[in-house]
Amino acid sequence: MSSQFKLMRERRFLPFFMTQFLGAFNDNFYKNALVVLVTFQAAQLTDLPAGVLVNIAAGLFILPFFLFSATAGQLADKFEKSRLIRYTKLLEVVLMLLAVVAFALSSVNLLLITLFLMGTQSAIFGPVKYAILPQMLAEHELVGGNALVESGTFLAILLGTIVGGLLIAVPDGPAWVSAGVVAVAVLGYLASRAIPPAAAADPHMKIDWNPVSQTWQMLGFVRENRTVFLSILGISWFWFYGAVFLSQFPGFAATVLGGDEKAVTLLLAVFSVGIAVGSLLCERMSGKQVEIGLVPFGSIGLTVFGLDLWWASPALEAGAAMRPLSELLAQPGTWRILFDLVMVALCGGFYIVPLYALVQSRSAPSHRSRIIAANNILNALFMVVAAAMGAGLLAAGASVPQLFLITALLNAAVALYIYTLVPEFLLRFIVWLLVHTVYRLRVEGMEHVPEKGPAIIAANHVSFVDALIIMAACRRPIRFVMDHGIFRWPVMSFVFRASRAIPIASPKEDPAMTRRAFDEVADALEAGELVGIFPEGRITDSGDIQPFRPGIGRIVARTPVPVVPVALRGLWGSFFSRKDGRAMTRPFRRGVFNRIELVAAAPVGPGEVTTEGLQAKVAALRGEWR
Template structure:
């Protein structure tokens, strides 16, 4: 069975892809624009220095995932997911109007409010985008669809970050127009999503957000394969949080590159994940191949470790511009490492997200994705705390990245232990490449 992406241009997939892409793009454009205003244009709240305000913005965006993911999962299970998507995207337009007022008035309070609401928007859309895929796509299309969603998400993150930085330096009107226009296009894209039957129309909604979250994670943990998929995906987000958070400072202190060098490396990392997601889907030949997770993990360990080993010593001297960095002899080692780190990250995550969708009962799928989002958030917080402790002890980002690569071996071994299918299927994807094997 060959990988087939012909579904991409159909109504079963393209409206969902467009809605997801535009939402992720707007998320990151708004977050980056606010950080740029804080860092370079004097946006402030009384009593908070800029670096604390940046951390506050990050916390404000992620808080809704802890508060509302359980409710979001229930909502997507209780009603038609396409209808919920349209309501969410309509709310995004209102959020961007609030953000526009914040940019015009240079008001940190309004922008932080808009950021919290945009985090809430994303918390409600997250369970929907993955749980609706099995309702839109055939089983043999699911791995390809998941790969396309992953590719689109990381490219949207990259482009959103770049646009948020560039547009904000040119005054408020351009960034307001971009945010509002993207939200409007996202809404129109959602109107083309086909209606689907509710997974659990009898499900009761609740205002007990904290209690619902605890209950939801407990219920998800009872399903063995769902638990394994969530642990694997959450580890990926922990690793991703370490690399994306530390990459700017690592570029400056260990690679000796300026902001343009960092932008290049971030772009290569994001593009690598996108390309890796598509190649993973191709190698899977329309079937869930859990063994590819081991290949992805091995690549993440090898190239993550090589990135750290290639720049163990701190850099002293003037920061290199992008042309100067590219002209340096050792720069291409870092470029290849970052690119392949992202590439194999795509191999690691796509099978796990597909596994989560396939392992979840129809009436629980949205809630399983919501539980995954909650645990992802905890892992990313753990990444921040662990990184801070490691840097306090060793004061070396290269050592932190080397430790992350080593821990990845242990985490993958644990994942294969609780999910033996990952080890049993380690060569299945390779056998499928033989002539006649995938016909």
Template sequence: MNNGFFLTRRFFPLFWVQFLGAFNDNLFKNALVMLITFRLAESPEQAGLLITLAAGIFILPFFLFSAFAGQLADKYEKTALIRKIKLAEILIMLLGAMALMTQSVELLFAVLFLMGVQSAFFGPIKYAVLPEHLADQELLDGNGWFSASTFVAILLGTIAGGWVVLTDGGETGMAAAILVVAVLGYVASRFVPTSAAGDASLTVQWNLWRNTRQEMALRHDFPQAFFAVLAISWFWFLGATYLSQIPVLVADQLGGDDKVVLLFLTVFSVGIALGAWLAGCYQKPVRSLTNVRWLVWLLMAISVVILIGNLAMNQVVLADDLVGISMFLTQWPSVVVLLTMLLIATFGGLFTVPLYTLLQVKTPHHFRSRMVAVNNITNALLMVVSSVFIMALYAFEFDLTQILYSVALLNLLVAFWYLKRGRVLTQPS
């Protein structure tokens, strides 16, 4: 893996801008979740409702603003936009600090929505600007660093957000933390080099609904890039399904406590980072990414691993009480399930990093931000579909093991669909 570019100005500041942004998002989000769960909700039912509402509030801006954000990023110079977005983050976090200190649910949710808006505007830029600063042969590594660090940032933000806010004076500490991280993100943005000039002739569509429909329709002009979008979004469906069910899987199927849940989240993040690193080490050159077989084989491998994990879960003998990490690791079926989580995440890193690179190199410069916006909208849609899918199966009285069997089968069907559709990758760009 060639990392010679990592410490250069064309990559290092941008890396920290996106890392600190992802960290701050999850720092605030998990602090909010913990406050709702342990202090603000009057009942477990109300806590569940508010946490579900929070997830929806954060993801809504990606549907509303991604297409508009993509147009802005293609029209104007991207580095200037990054700095404005990071400055806006400081203002949002000032409001967030106030919300944490007052513990106002309404204000906390308003800040969460604004954070979603900020992320929706930054998303199309960070992947679109990368090919302007890195050579083609460096893109796989650059995307690998982005993917790996994003999941590490999510994990660290989740841990710190949940731990700090519930300590004595935790609201003050968390308010200070989110402000400091936002300021550091803005400082890093000042070192990002200027990007290529935007398309001044592009007309920005202010009608958000019409804008979204228009940009989604243009995806057909770039079938290879949109194939990458569909594949990336499918992994987000799988990832959202697994991540949302980790607490249930650990507690109900494996008998582990909250520390074991954290262990699973850590292993998942490490797996993504490992897969992203392996993608940079062993993937073929960018020009050879038009071979769809690697994608199909990885999806099939994920289904096989899910089946192995389910079979191991059936061998777990539950104790009377939830067990900690040391006791959990003494049971071989539980260790097997943990290893399957690592493999699924590793395959996911191998799967998505080349696809982000394919999206970048198969989309012309003048449309690249908008294609990333299309990707973000599709990702968000598949994550919502994942939630609906899980709720529907639970409504039909499926248990978690049956749900995971269903996911494995559905994943195989998608793999074969991609294999059939993969001929689009052999078309001229």
């Protein structure tokens, strides 16, 4: 995990991180101070009930994301991003000075107006916040950078919420809060001044100030890329899930755990730390690449531990009695609930970080900010629906644990729906499991695979999982040419179809299928895709590289593209190889976590490709280790 923390020492990332951290801290510092103030002093400040005021405050903060995200996305694409961030942070300073006046006058109306304006400032900052990351970071740093931002954001939310609630309750609390929010806003502005310039994506764009038409247009941008659109729906679902849990912590602490305000703080702290740790673990678990295979892993955890949280909760029903935190922690069942919350949050980190990185990496740079603005709009919509669902179910007589149960089951249904629409998520999950349970994969030279444009990967064929191993090592989707018999395997056929593999038969067996396969390979290469081929034509039964067949030459002659030689090492003798007879007949032949390697060399130009020369290169890469 060291590489992601190295970013914290670099000017291209640290000032931005601090700006984001301080902004998230200040939002929650002010918002929670206001909520606590109106909760305990509503009778002195206004005729409205405290509960109504709290819900009005929550609505006023989120409303600007509906109203102004469309405009914010345009601004972030049109103007240089570091300057826009500085102006946004300067606006925060002005708003915090307005908050000082509101606290001094004890004006609830002015405090709520300030909260609405803070939501507006956050809505403006949102698109530029995520759109600037791909400009500051290399692609292999995107996961680590997003992990730091997400973990820092949730810790800032936690700290801001705690500090705001504690500081407003001390003598002269409003004065202390006033001084604090101004000081943090000024620090955020100073941090923003050190952010390096980030060029405008579309400086000639004419801004449309109509939020309705622009919102619809931005959703159109999102729908152009099916994977990005469904990833944004997945992100929005996470905020739905998280909003349900976070909003119910006070009620859960009081009616289920039988705790006081400190119990609420404990639940919030556990959840925030879990999100932070899960986010930071993403880079190590994904091998520093955008690994969407972690998304199903995270969604499974969100359901499993959400269900266990419901299962564990009835044992701790405490009626109206309130217990101090020390007594609460002495109960064994409390630790199970805390463990479930940590794991829900940890899995949330695995789920959300790859999705954010995927949206950033696959969005068109010319309107990336507007796509992220559309994401913010959908996030806000899902959070409002979450609040409405929670309020409705609780009003209908459901308990807080039952609300957690319903949310966990909904998560399973939503996840299955998204993964059936985009099988790439499940495919990457299967591949990720393979290389993190059965094998320990070391990769060398995959930077030789072009990031864009057509190319062929040519590898030796040692086992039935060779294609999956290569998929795990490569950032780009690969369309493998494979034997039609293997392609139709009952279980693995899902993987092969999801990866759009190309089935092939020998000319003697089915000449029509052979022609179709070569035509499909040519179409894929002409479309700029990456094609994987095992030129031996079959899995080795001796461990040695078999003679390469002439098909690779025929493909390159028809569609001249570079060929990347790749060698697999260490798979001979594994469960999926044909050593000592049929494959997959002797489980745990070599145990688990076997060390294997994948090595790639510089591409061979299409004019230099020969069957013998390519075989010699792959054999040299493999060496003596079979």
